[in-house]
Amino acid sequence: MQHSAVLCYTSHMLRFNENNEIITEEDYRALLVGLQRREDISYSMEELAGLAEAANIQVLGKVVQVLERPNTATFIGKGKVEEVAELARNMDCDVVIFNDELTGMQLRNLEDAIGVRVIDRTILILDIFAARADSKEGKLQVELAQLKYRMPRLIGFGKSLSRLGGGIGTRGPGEKKLETDRRHIERRMDDIKDELEQLRKTRGVQRQKREKSGIPVVALVGYTNSGKSAMMNRLLSITDKEEKSVKEKDMLFATLDTQQRSVKLDTNHEFILVDTVGFVSKLPHSLVEAFKATLEEVNYADLLLHVVDAAYDENLFHINVTNQVLGEIGAADKEKLMVFNKIDLNPDFEPPATGEEHVFVSAKENINIDVLIEKIKERIFADKVRTKMLIPYTRGDISSYLCEKALVESMEYLENGTLFDVELRQEDYQRYREYEVI
Numbered sequence: 001m002q003h004s005a006v007l008c009y010t011s012h013m014l015r016f017n018e019n020n021e022i023i024t025e026e027d028y029r030a031l032l033v034g035l036q037r038r039e040d041i042s043y044s045m046e047e048l049a050g051l052a053e054a055a056n057i058q059v060l061g062k063v064v065q066v067l068e069r070p071n072t073a074t075f076i077g078k079g080k081v082e083e084v085a086e087l088a089r090n091m092d093c094d095v096v097i098f099n100d101e102l103t104g105m106q107l108r109n110l111e112d113a114i115g116v117r118v119i120d121r122t123i124l125i126l127d128i129f130a131a132r133a134d135s136k137e138g139k140l141q142v143e144l145a146q147l148k149y150r151m152p153r154l155i156g157f158g159k160s161l162s163r164l165g166g167g168i169g170t171r172g173p174g175e176k177k178l179e180t181d182r183r184h185i186e187r188r189m190d191d192i193k194d195e196l197e198q199l200r201k202t203r204g205v206q207r208q209k210r211e212k213s214g215i216p217v218v219a220l221v222g223y224t225n226s227g228k229s230a231m232m233n234r235l236l237s238i239t240d241k242e243e244k245s246v247k248e249k250d251m252l253f254a255t256l257d258t259q260q261r262s263v264k265l266d267t268n269h270e271f272i273l274v275d276t277v278g279f280v281s282k283l284p285h286s287l288v289e290a291f292k293a294t295l296e297e298v299n300y301a302d303l304l305l306h307v308v309d310a311a312y313d314e315n316l317f318h319i320n321v322t323n324q325v326l327g328e329i330g331a332a333d334k335e336k337l338m339v340f341n342k343i344d345l346n347p348d349f350e351p352p353a354t355g356e357e358h359v360f361v362s363a364k365e366n367i368n369i370d371v372l373i374e375k376i377k378e379r380i381f382a383d384k385v386r387t388k389m390l391i392p393y394t395r396g397d398i399s400s401y402l403c404e405k406a407l408v409e410s411m412e413y414l415e416n417g418t419l420f421d422v423e424l425r426q427e428d429y430q431r432y433r434e435y436e437v438i
Helices: 042-054 078-090 104-114 121-132 136-164 182-213 228-237 285-290 292-299 315-328 369-380 393-405 426-431
Strands: 028-036 057-066 095-098 117-120 217-222 259-264 270-275 303-309 336-341 358-360 384-391 407-414 417-425
Touching: 028 042, 028 078, 042 057, 042 121, 057 078, 078 104, 095 104, 095 121, 104 117, 104 136, 117 121, 121 136, 121 285, 136 182, 136 285, 182 292, 217 228, 217 292, 217 315, 228 259, 228 270, 228 303, 228 336, 228 369, 303 315, 303 369, 336 369, 358 369, 384 393, 384 426, 393 417, 393 426, 417 426
Parallel strands: 028 057, 028 095, 095 117, 217 270, 217 303, 303 336, 336 358
Antiparallel strands: 259 270, 384 417, 407 417
């Protein structure tokens, strides 16, 4: 099989925080390395560069080798390893990032040969997640994924950690000492699982209360940076709840922890809106497993809004990756509405043939958000019945139930009972239909 390399350079740039201050922490410079077997990996390498940027790493160049199968010892071929080592020295790189997951032996051999830190795509994603997790549950989930990743790579990691003592790929609560042994990691993993189980039970109780209230749940899912958080903020803004807005930024994994907000429409309809972590290709299996507890909220949603970046050419790839992850967490068959976002950046957009009902919107420019809301209402309030019921005073239990579970438009106290103008679920309508008045 023919070998080839593609190399490109970018200029060094200063980095600024949200207050326009220069970031003074260590500035990492990286060389990206990918292995192309059959399918073109240009998109995957572009995404790897975006992940590096999300971790405040400056990408100095990219190397792609075309090879039929990975080298067991060094992943890429011996000659390519020497080429990467020379490039890393000449470009004064701090780290070499591989686009695929490496074994502990490969990590060790590559660092010996190249002479600088070597990490893979999985380490980079875990590092980003460790930096972005804010909630206790999020931090525990990332730590569990880190430990699962490191467990079979203790030998390879030992050399890396002893040489560098922290930084990219070692951030977070993961083990930083050479003498860390397998039993210690296993004990810590067991402790984390116990803590996550307790948090899962707490969330289950909260979910039961929510289900008891009869308020439907709408979950935002989709590829990272497709605009889910912007969509949530737009829906909150039209209900005068800007103070409840969530963080949004034009970068991969700007938000990590699951967010829930109540949305009440001008028709008095109310639903819970859930913003979930974005998906990405080659998302580490350990991370998907660790986040299943959080992502199970998706399984309990009444409707999924699958948000897609309409301005990105490879949006079908994004759709397929999202559907794949939804399948992994058992949510493949949930009712979905495709929401093609950022239509303002691509007015002539034609959606791929997915067979799903869809709507074109721009969360940023407030385009077709009213159409989206109507679609949501059609889906989650379709089984509602608007009627009038005269509930006798002797059936205060029913009156209390309607006040708590149904959408009461008005109540009038008459001589023989309370007249309700109410919208309620089909099953409740059938249960109390004898009290209906025409």
